[in-house]
Amino acid sequence: MADTEAPMDTDPPKTYTQATTSGSKSAHIPWIEKYRPTIFPEIVGNEETVARLEVFAKQGNVPNIIIAGPPGVGKTTTILCLARSLLGSSYKEAVMELNASNERGIDVVRNKVKMFAQQKVTLPRGRHKIIVLDEADSMTDGAQQALRRTMELYSNTTRFALACNSSEKIIEPIQSRCAMLRYSKLSDAQVLTKLLEVCKKEDLSYTDSGLEAVLFTAQGDMRQALNNLQSTAQGFGHVSSENVFKVCDEPHPILIKDMIQHCITPNFDEAYKILAHLWKLGYAAEDIISIIFRVTKNINMAEFLKLEFIKETGYTHMRMVRGTSSLLQLSGLLARLCSKSIAAPAS
Amino acid sequence: MNSKSTRQQKGSSWVMSTFDDVEVFASTSHTESRVKKRQRQTVDLARLGKKRHQQFQCGTDLWVDRYAPLSREDLAVHKKKVQEVESWLVESMSGMKDRKFLLLTGPSGCGKSATLKVLSREAKLNLIEWINPTTAPYKSHFMDQENTWIPGDTVRPVSQTTQFWEFLMRTSKYSSVCVQGRGGGNLVCVEDLPNVFTRDPSSLHNMLREYTKRSNSSPVVFIVTDSTQQSSSAKHLLPPDLQQELSFVNIVFNPIASGLMVKALSRVVSLEGSRTTTPLPTKDALTSLANTSGGDVRSAINALQFATKKDVYGLEELFTESSTSRQGKKSVSRSKSNSRTLSNKSGSSQSGVDRTENQVAIGGKDGSLFLFRALGKVLYCKRNKEKGITEPLPKHLHTQERPPLQENPENIYDKTSMGAASFSLFLHQNCLAFFSDIESVAEAVTHLTHGDVLMAEWLDRQVLEDYAASVTVRGMMHANENMSSGGGWRPFLRPQWYSVIKESQQNTCLLKSEHRMEPLTSEELTTVLAPMKAKILQGKKKGNTSPTFRIGLFSEVQRQTRCERLDELDVNTSIVEEEEQERLGAAGGGSNLHTLSTPQQFNTQDSLSDPEEDFRIDDSDEENT
Numbered sequence: 001m002a003d004t005e006a007p008m009d010t011d012p013p014k015t016y017t018q019a020t021t022s023g024s025k026s027a028h029i030p031w032i033e034k035y036r037p038t039i040f041p042e043i044v045g046n047e048e049t050v051a052r053l054e055v056f057a058k059q060g061n062v063p064n065i066i067i068a069g070p071p072g073v074g075k076t077t078t079i080l081c082l083a084r085s086l087l088g089s090s091y092k093e094a095v096m097e098l099n100a101s102n103e104r105g106i107d108v109v110r111n112k113v114k115m116f117a118q119q120k121v122t123l124p125r126g127r128h129k130i131i132v133l134d135e136a137d138s139m140t141d142g143a144q145q146a147l148r149r150t151m152e153l154y155s156n157t158t159r160f161a162l163a164c165n166s167s168e169k170i171i172e173p174i175q176s177r178c179a180m181l182r183y184s185k186l187s188d189a190q191v192l193t194k195l196l197e198v199c200k201k202e203d204l205s206y207t208d209s210g211l212e213a214v215l216f217t218a219q220g221d222m223r224q225a226l227n228n229l230q231s232t233a234q235g236f237g238h239v240s241s242e243n244v245f246k247v248c249d250e251p252h253p254i255l256i257k258d259m260i261q262h263c264i265t266p267n268f269d270e271a272y273k274i275l276a277h278l279w280k281l282g283y284a285a286e287d288i289i290s291i292i293f294r295v296t297k298n299i300n301m302a303e304f305l306k307l308e309f310i311k312e313t314g315y316t317h318m319r320m321v322r323g324t325s326s327l328l329q330l331s332g333l334l335a336r337l338c339s340k341s342i343a344a345p346a347s
Numbered sequence: 348m349n350s351k352s353t354r355q356q357k358g359s360s361w362v363m364s365t366f367d368d369v370e371v372f373a374s375t376s377h378t379e380s381r382v383k384k385r386q387r388q389t390v391d392l393a394r395l396g397k398k399r400h401q402q403f404q405c406g407t408d409l410w411v412d413r414y415a416p417l418s419r420e421d422l423a424v425h426k427k428k429v430q431e432v433e434s435w436l437v438e439s440m441s442g443m444k445d446r447k448f449l450l451l452t453g454p455s456g457c458g459k460s461a462t463l464k465v466l467s468r469e470a471k472l473n474l475i476e477w478i479n480p481t482t483a484p485y486k487s488h489f490m491d492q493e494n495t496w497i498p499g500d501t502v503r504p505v506s507q508t509t510q511f512w513e514f515l516m517r518t519s520k521y522s523s524v525c526v527q528g529r530g531g532g533n534l535v536c537v538e539d540l541p542n543v544f545t546r547d548p549s550s551l552h553n554m555l556r557e558y559t560k561r562s563n564s565s566p567v568v569f570i571v572t573d574s575t576q577q578s579s580s581a582k583h584l585l586p587p588d589l590q591q592e593l594s595f596v597n598i599v600f601n602p603i604a605s606g607l608m609v610k611a612l613s614r615v616v617s618l619e620g621s622r623t624t625t626p627l628p629t630k631d632a633l634t635s636l637a638n639t640s641g642g643d644v645r646s647a648i649n650a651l652q653f654a655t656k657k658d659v660y661g662l663e664e665l666f667t668e669s670s671t672s673r674q675g676k677k678s679v680s681r682s683k684s685n686s687r688t689l690s691n692k693s694g695s696s697q698s699g700v701d702r703t704e705n706q707v708a709i710g711g712k713d714g715s716l717f718l719f720r721a722l723g724k725v726l727y728c729k730r731n732k733e734k735g736i737t738e739p740l741p742k743h744l745h746t747q748e749r750p751p752l753q754e755n756p757e758n759i760y761d762k763t764s765m766g767a768a769s770f771s772l773f774l775h776q777n778c779l780a781f782f783s784d785i786e787s788v789a790e791a792v793t794h795l796t797h798g799d800v801l802m803a804e805w806l807d808r809q810v811l812e813d814y815a816a817s818v819t820v821r822g823m824m825h826a827n828e829n830m831s832s833g834g835g836w837r838p839f840l841r842p843q844w845y846s847v848i849k850e851s852q853q854n855t856c857l858l859k860s861e862h863r864m865e866p867l868t869s870e871e872l873t874t875v876l877a878p879m880k881a882k883i884l885q886g887k888k889k890g891n892t893s894p895t896f897r898i899g900l901f902s903e904v905q906r907q908t909r910c911e912r913l914d915e916l917d918v919n920t921s922i923v924e925e926e927e928q929e930r931l932g933a934a935g936g937g938s939n940l941h942t943l944s945t946p947q948q949f950n951t952q953d954s955l956s957d958p959e960e961d962f963r964i965d966d967s968d969e970e971n972t
Contacts, residue, residue, distance in 0.1 A: 149478065
């Protein structure tokens with residue numbers, strides 16, 4: 001009856017935090033795991049929600065929750081923290097974790113989840129078994145339908161914690177049975193604090209522009225930021241902006257920024273020189289254009305021009321997605337961008 | 348008595364009870380407070396008591412379960428709906444013909460199951476619910492031991508369909524053994540249909556046909572939640588013609604009106620208050636919570652439980668921000684005051700704005716919390732006028748120069764946590780009221796279309812969604828030149844698009860079921876066959892109500908749009924008028940509509956008539972009585 005195959009793939013991360021001081025052994029652990037917060041105060045961002053969950057973790061009786069938000073903001077981390085602080089030593093028996101890589105069709109929900117919900121685990125008062133459904137938005141509609149009654153029937157022994165990227169893909173009945181928590185993207189400052197902390201712990205040599213580059217490549221995604229930081233640190237031993245962009249293999253945004261500035265001026269020749277240079281370095285058209293978009297969003301320029309630039313970039317990107325990712329398209333884009341601020345010939 | 352209770356306390360300090368009997372704890376809490384009064388000097392004990400107190404503050408069940416309605420007074424559902432269900436129950440129990448099947452539909456959390464439970468308890472009926480069984484993994488097991496298989500040794504798994512059929516038969520034949528002293532008969536409730544039936548509804552239909560043939564079979568209640576998914580909707584599972592054939596009675600539940608919702612929430616709060624000493628949320632907080640929940644009482648209670656955990660004083664802030672406008676239609680007065688606070692807040696200091704932005708969204712379904720703030724930011728489009736133009740443009744583009752924006756458009760969009768497509772739908776629906784001249788409207792709509800083109804293909808939508816959002820939001824803000832001066836509060840509306848899509852789906856479904864024999868696509872049906880048929884029938888019969896006639900003549904469509912527009916106008920004008928007048932007017936205008944829609948039969952257009960319309964009726968009814 002007892003379903004022993006329930007995946008328990010979360011190792012107790014406490015050992016990692018202790019291992020930070022010893023260098024050689026822990027070097028091969030991804031920093032994203034090594035520095036994954038294990039207690040609530042360590043979680044970066046969305047303080048209000050996290051604080052509230054912390055209270056629940058102390059008092060017990062957590063309602064079913066859905067955490068929705070973009071990747072890398074700590075949804076899964078929060079849920080694991082919650083489960084760990086609620087259940088402590090009985091974590092292994094009382095938590096079932098299913099993510100998109102596990103089978104999660106109707107059958108699994110109907111059998112595996114239900115059987116786990118029916119299992120008897122002795123827990124202190126106010127504590128419940130927890131079923132963690134990561135990436136719940138990738139569950140099929142039928143599976144979600146099958147889930148909703150289970151959620152209600154076993155609510156006095158089992159609670160659900162769902163994490164998803166877009167809440168729109170969770171069916172209404174499930175949303176109605178859960179408290180919906182929304183996580184927003186982390187601000188650069190929040191990511192930076194964590195990066196500085198990691199740099200200190202790892203004893204890294206870094207420059208300010210290097211960290212800025214990491215922030216730029218991560219775009220508010222903590223996971224990506226830590227990964228990029230680690231790969232730069234292990235590849236070059238020094239975090240500078242050049243190294244970061246070399247590792248991440250993205251066109252350097254400063255070049256792109258110059259290029260866009262030339263388009264604003266407008267000076268097509270200079271802009272094209274940069275583009276040709278990038279093209280020669282072997283960057284794919286998609287890489288270049290996505291950086292153009294990202295830079296355009298953050299550059300200081302007149303509102304009207306920014307709007308037009310984004311629109312043109314969007315159309316060009318659309319063409320590329322549909323197959324024509326050539327230098328010609330990119331230079332066409334530059335020409336159109338330049339023409340935006342040129343007065344129409346008086347006729 | 349006294350010494351006994353102290354002993355009990357001491358005892359429980361080291362042996363913690365794991366039983367779920369809340370009553371015991373509740374009763375000790377009284378005696379305990381008395382003890383505390385008398386032995387104030389013994390600090391140890393007092394502290395102990397406090398500790399204990401905190402422990403049973405947290406029951407082990409959800410508020411939704413703990414404070415489930417016990418009597419019909421507790422139900423948040425409108426009285427008339429409860430009566431409808433009750434009269435059906437009475438009729439079917441007295442053995443009236445054609446009262447074998449009841450279908451309850453409505454959005455999630457509007458009290459469908461709760462109503463049924465309460466009523467059957469009051470009538471002392473035996474409510475039996477079908478629960479999908481777990482199918483044990485026999486198959487693999489079976490294959491492994493194929494050689495050693497002994498006939499009769501293993502039980503062969505029975506298909507869910509068979510199990511469901513047996514369940515129906517059992518419940519109609521035998522009354523429950525466990526329940527004694529209950530005179531009433533059995534009532535079968537099916538909420539969680541076996542999954543097979545979503546793929547193959549016809550097997551369910553045959554089963555039901557067979558079921559009606561049996562005499563003395565118990566009545567069956569189907570509860571189906573409205574959903575946008577075609578496969579799990581009531582229309583798909585129990586198509587209209589089957590409903591007619593088996594004389595289903597369909598009762599459509601509406602989202603809970605905010606007046607009733609507040610009442611239900613206050614009940615929960617007062618019950619909770621009798622158990623604990625923690626401060627309770629104020630009435631205002633409950634009202635705004637009710638407004639954000641969108642008529643879903645379950646999620647409102649969930650959100651309440653979540654939000655009251657830490658600091659109740661901060662609760663109101665959590666909700667007020669949001670309630671600006673989705674409910675604008677329903678309660679103009681309330682929203683007005685809220686929008687005032689909103690503008691105060693955003694107008695005050697930069698830090699204030701930041702703080703409110705960091706607030707969490709709790710309870711609001713599908714981003715309603717952030718959504719309306721985001722819509723406001725885009726459409727009101729605040730600019731830093733005093734800074735002047737910081738980024739000059741060449742001469743010929745002077746007209747395009749704008750003072751810098753207060754908000755970064757991309758940030759606004761990111762915070763809504765919804766797709767670009769639906770956000771631009773909302774913008775599209777609401778933008779018209781915010782422009783003063785036709786040129787800016789043209790410009791704004793141009794950018795909307797640009798965004799639409801970018802999102803047209805599902806294949807590359809993932810990549811291009813951000814562009815589309817940027818273009819739409821920025822275009823909307825750029826086009827809005829004179830906005831920030833010409834203020835004034837305007838209501839935000841839900842996009843009509845949703846209701847139109849829903850209606851068209853229902854109509855095609857109806858048409859298809861009527862013309863099942865004709866091998867036509869739905870497009871041909873609606874554009875060729877239905878109009879043709881309707882034209883032919885037009886002269887013949889007066890008052891023909893068949894779907895073909897209705898859809899073919901487009902009569903319903905015209906009525907619908909006029910309705911919506913009037914409604915908008917209503918709200919706009921009523922801002923200036925007195926609240927009372929507005930309420931009366933709404934009740935008067937609304938009751939007409941109400942008589943038009945008779946939700947008894949499976950008349951689909953009733954459920955269409957904008958749910959918010961009914962909302963308001965219920966609301967005002969409630970306040971009048």
